[in-house]
Amino acid sequence: MSTAESISVAKKNDYPTTDGRPMAETDIHRRDMNDLIESLDAYYADEPQIYVSGNLLLFYVPGNKRKHISPDVFVVKGVEKRLRDNYLIWEEGKGPDAAIELTSSSTRAEDTKKKFLLYQDVLKVPEYFLFDPKDDYLDPPLQGHRLVRGKYVPIRPVLGRLPSAVLGLHLERHGNELRLFNPQTERWLPTPREAAEQAEARFQRSEIVRLRQDAEIAKLRLEVELLKRGSSRTP
Numbered sequence: 001m002s003t004a005e006s007i008s009v010a011k012k013n014d015y016p017t018t019d020g021r022p023m024a025e026t027d028i029h030r031r032d033m034n035d036l037i038e039s040l041d042a043y044y045a046d047e048p049q050i051y052v053s054g055n056l057l058l059f060y061v062p063g064n065k066r067k068h069i070s071p072d073v074f075v076v077k078g079v080e081k082r083l084r085d086n087y088l089i090w091e092e093g094k095g096p097d098a099a100i101e102l103t104s105s106s107t108r109a110e111d112t113k114k115k116f117l118l119y120q121d122v123l124k125v126p127e128y129f130l131f132d133p134k135d136d137y138l139d140p141p142l143q144g145h146r147l148v149r150g151k152y153v154p155i156r157p158v159l160g161r162l163p164s165a166v167l168g169l170h171l172e173r174h175g176n177e178l179r180l181f182n183p184q185t186e187r188w189l190p191t192p193r194e195a196a197e198q199a200e201a202r203f204q205r206s207e208i209v210r211l212r213q214d215a216e217i218a219k220l221r222l223e224v225e226l227l228k229r230g231s232s233r234t235p
Contacts, residue, residue: 058087073100098166105136133176
């Protein structure tokens with residue numbers, strides 16, 4: 001590692017990795033956040049220059065450890081996909097391209113005012129989505145904003161979904177879940193639980209096919225053996 005790289009790592013490690021606040025408001029918020037992060041991470045698994053994260057401290061003023069924000073979910077295009085302790089915008093060269101906040105009545109002011117203005121005016125995040133899983137206060141409970149000439153404008157729903165130009169996906173409310181809809185496949189991205197169930201189902205199907213093939217092979221071998229025995233007895 002070069003001297004410059006060592007200094008960079010030292011600076012990066014000098015910034016906090018936690019703000020002491022709880023990771024999520026409720027179990028529902030935590031589940032939704034984890035599902036979104038893992039679903040997006042799986043969706044972009046083959047994209048080395050797309051970084052997906054959430055609940056990670058993001059610092060935006062060099063040298064000022066108080067100037068940070070922790071988006072519930074965010075996606076950055078054009079930066080290396082790797083594990084990070086925190087996200088320093090000046091080190092990475094750019095900020096998030098999309099941010100999602102799982103909001104509630106207790107975080108209302110921060111999500112709709114403080115973070116809204118920070119994402120719009122300072123970080124200039126191209127797309128900002130808010131989802132109220134418990135339908136406490138946000139009407140409608142799923143809202144999206146797109147940066148147009150420096151100001152956020154509401155994203156209009158299409159068939160009940162909010163299209164994201166950044167993600168190439170549509171965001172859709174399903175009860176207290178926020179689902180990601182792929183317009184190309186016309187299916188939701190699977191949650192981690194669904195992906196595991198699908199993998200198990202594929203394994204079970206492959207096992208059934210294998211057992212059937214094994215049975216067919218055994219049957220053919222038996223038939224060949226019987227033919228051999230029959231021909232050996234022929235005078």
